[in-house]
Amino acid sequence: MADTSNPFFSPSTLPYGLPPFAEIRDEHYRPAFERGFAEQLAEVDAIVATDASPTFENTMLPLERSGQVLQRVAEVFFNKSSSDSTDFTNALEEEIAPQLAAHSDAIRLNPRLYERIADLHARLDELGLDAESRYLVERYYAEFTLAGAGLDEAGKERLRGYNQQLSTLTTRFEKNLLADTNDLAVVFDTAEELAGLGEGELSAAAQAAAERGLEGKYVVTLVLPTGHPWLADLTNRASRERIMAASRSRGIRGGDNDNRDLVLEITRLRAERARLLGFDTHAAYVTADETARTPEAVADMLGRLAPAAARNARTEQADLQRQLPDGENVEAWDWAHLTGKVRAEKFDVDFAAMRPYFEAERVLRDGVFYAATRLYGITFTERPDLVAYHPEARVFEVRNEDGSGLGLYILDLYTRDSKRGGAWMNPLTAQSDLLDTPTAVVNNLNVPKPAAGEPTLLTYDETNTLFHEFGHALHGLFARVTYPKFAGTNVFRDFVEFPSQVNEMWMLWPEVLENYAVHYVTGERMPQDLVDRLHAAEGFNEGFATSEYLAAALLDQAWHRITADDEVTDVAAFEADALAAVGLDNPAVPPRYASTYFAHTFSGGYDAGYYSYIWSEVLDADTVEWFRENGGLLRENGDRFRNRLLGVGGSKDPLEAYRDFRGRDAEIEPLLKRRGLDN
Template sequence: MDMKVTRKLMTLSFAAMMLPTLAADNLPQGAPDFSKIKETDYLPAIESAIKQKRQEVEQIVANKQKPTFKNTILALETSGLELDKWLNVFEGLTSAHKTPILADTEKKVTPLLTELENEISFNKALFQKIKFVYDKEYKKLKGEDKRLTEVVYKNFVRSGALLDDQKMARMMQINLRISELQQQWGDLLPAATNGSVVWVNTKEELSGLSEADIAQCQKDAESRGAITPYAIVIVNTTQQAILTNLDNRDLRRRVYEASRHRADGTRQFNTFPIVVEIAKLRAEKAALMGYKNYASYSLERTMAKNSDNVYGFLKQLIAEYTPKAQAETKAIEDFAKQQMGADFKLEPYDRFYYSAKMKQQMLNLSDDDVKPYFNIDSVIVNGVFYAAHRVYGLNFVQRKDIPTYHPDMKVFEVRDKDGKMLALFYSDPYRRPTKRGGAWMSAFAKQSGQRNQLPIIYNVTNYAKAPDGQPTLITWDEVTTLFHEFGHALHGMLSNCYYNTLSGTAVARDFVEMPSQFNESFASIPEIFDHYAKHAVTGEPMPADLKEKMLKSINFQTAYALGENLAATCLDLAWHHLSADEIPTAAQAPQFEIDALKQIGLYDTQVPPRYSTSYFNHVWGGGYAAGYYSYLWTEVLACNVADTFQKLGALKPETGDAFRQKVLSRGNTKDQMLMFTDFTGMKNPDASGLLKYRGL
């Protein structure tokens, strides 16, 4: 070995002894020891791990032997283990519990990580070794070795490894600037959302809300400085669930406008300058790679493959959806006019309110009728976990001895049907100012046979926690969100792959949402539903007549939900089908959004996008650029999978085992369309059942 490398490694080893330890020997599976890790530990630990990763890559490049799978592809796969461990935990906290110290650390760490990624992605000597292995060995390799080689090679090519020096240098600049902008976005959007609190002076203004909801408004006001006695907190989507019950129309308007304009410059915050610059840089990046726009670049390695297929899929849905949406809006407005007079004009902030009253009149049902039966603790343990037990044989035991980063969290040991330890699962359900909006799944550690690592998986949601001593009651939509995110968790926990790069949810964007969307189907299966839908106080099951009405109501006026998703999807695609010189200015961006929706036939003030451009975190802060369509695409896959489960027996262990072995355990070790075919027997997804499943 080169003596300089040896000295560097010795220095690094000595420095590492002085650094904090992430896990403790007494915790299972390398679980992070949050009782010992200090917020100030992350920066030095990550800096050290970056140096270690850099040295490991240098060793691969310096190796004078002929490049092989073992000394190149496998060596790259095994590098950076310490960095992975620290980043998995750090990135979890910066999303779910971003304190000022962690936010400052993130600002320092992000450019270091981008620099490292650029160094590796554009290391010509390293890529030549990878290309040599791909050209000479790929056809001889088998199984995961072959798949890993393909994935690594193509990732380097897509990153720009084949570019000339000038274009490569520009690509590095673009990557660095995008990471800086996404860091700014990650700071600005939560601040904008927290800054859009609607302050309320009197309890009377909250007429229509339950006592529990009013208590939550009081609690939210107190936690934010008590400017007034009550506060309504804005959540991440455009429409706000609280509008369903607010009698005060002007307060409904204020809440809706606070949501819609949280980050568009009409208030304190404006994300459009970030949006415009990211869009331009992505378009330029695609052009450097030889694509006409970023959407073409992004879609190449998805199931959909190209924009034509995506737009063909969407236009079919839009054509079928539009008349149903128009009829739904007219029905709600006609109902409202019966109560408010013939000259009443329905506004978007009225829609949820009168739709709920219409549902109450037609079905004699409201959210407050059913929420007492949806205690979050029962939904998780007796619903989400019970379904996983019935379908996959999994068993869950709470571990109160494992430290967490927040006292609201719970940790569960997950054991397989044969009693073997399978995973750890962390649940972080309640909202707080340090947590970004939305719901998600990720991992403190991914499953890997090569690393001898069992998965450590977590789910994060943003539910309002009930006052101390009271059960937290949730809506049906929130129930299905728990099942949805746990579908992602199952994809991570049931992974059985050798390589970390290929394991768990490391699949195409328009496949990764399928297991989660499919898992929602178990929420309404009678045996599962009856097991968790029990009164929070009495423990009695939901009465049969109420259950029948509730299940019927699931598909009541569902055109809205499809429409808001379609509108957001088309906004995402519109931005990413532009060349760099076509990107509008920040001042023009709001009008661009309107024009884009009009062009595709989705401009409807009654059905705004689920996420408007200025707070579309999936696209500007996350990994869904030109990929938000995948929620609808994978819903089709999920419908097809649910039909197969129904045909084979939804709760039969044999059915769950087949899905587990053919899909959930496979990660990215196989083409996802082939996995889909293996389980369903279908060569291609069938979209015809989507509107049926949505009750349309």
């Protein structure tokens, strides 16, 4: 194959470096990975082959310039494998994952490269570097050291083995989960079994059935978390139980897609690797390079929140119990449905009745985009002339207030069997001055797609998720850095959720809600009294929401605080003991994710880091207070937040950036008040 025939071998000439998806074929990926691996290793060899003493210019700059072919193919391939997988991508990912781990080790464990970085780090005060360049040396030195660069050769060989095994196992976990999630989609014979769903939801269920060759039936596809959003509306208790049972049985049914042995093997290998690297546990290894610094700091915070959350959940459960006949108890599949009834009684708020006001296109243009325009001055223009990786993915050009180009935003809204569960943001290209690269980011959601001609009506949670994921997109679009290492959302994992959580506030901000919450049939705006009742109910059910999240976060910590000497043989027993130990073993409030479908921690890069959401929420709640104190949705507020926080990407310590924005460290009290944990 001639070099010019592979679109990954040279930078894209499309606007903002958008990959040329119309030209990319399956046969292009493997050669591009192979060339990418070889080229970057040659570039690193050239750095360490020089006899010249280490300088920033002859070590750090060529290291930052290295690996561009590999970066291009990896961004496109892993976006495709998560959002539009095929048998080919599944097979190639299993093949490539250990090769990527080996490639990363070949660089990070290169002793001569580490010596050069360590030399620069030891002489930092003599180098006369600007703040971002100095931080680059500091980050490389810290990361290489934690990655095992200081081990002897025997230790490095063991480490390489661990890394390659783990990359293979975590990839297999994800593939098993996707397959089992698809297999466990729940088939219903009649619409009566799905009583309570709206026309759009029924249409989506019928469409999902038709795509499986089940004309006349209805299929409820599963979402990533334990609870399904439709459980709130379904009046048939048996149907709710079937959906919950399917959700909770992922990865534990035996056969090829059973994830229990993978959970045990992954956690064992992570514990052994941590000990090799000088840490007692994998949690200690991970948090050493996060803002938390230690698992004890994480345990202290989560332990402070868990008892109050569990107490509040039990109080809420007592309210729900009164909705059931004598002799029946609140079960996990009842919670969302009964909560809707109690919410309607106490606050006269019915989330199902709100869906006609959350038509997807209106939410996107007059809600998400509108808030960003008001706050940051940026504008959005759809570019149907630009081809994305899937026909349902839409491309928008984003411009600054002065008309200058900012980047591309791609939205892939709908669920499909080839897409993994959940919602996320991916970069396709990321800005850096050194490489003169632009920005293109993707938001993926999993909204059920109605039949042709039917409106897409979002749930309250799906609307919130769109605002949340767009916060990640803004972080990626706004970052303006010199070095690729700091591009976009390349920040500490327990900080990365902060900008996205902040963006959620605009969903219910009065000027924003008034602009987009319009009934899709009548054109009437959401009544103000409903908005007022919605605000009054904001703290409602927080005991459940906090408990299910904390149960997952503490379960993640428990798996990763085992030592290499601990022997765990039973996943279910370990889960039960871990939840009982923190008082979150309420059967009616299962963890947001159980171990065998906990993609965040066993395949998604949040291992020992799922605590990050609530850790970041401390900053988020404190930031919301700042916006309220300073007038809310104002351009000057947006400029401050953009310039001092979002715009710095990963180019400075995130807590230092927060202090620069807020004028002080974050305080926890706003979070405790928000979640009803302050009393």
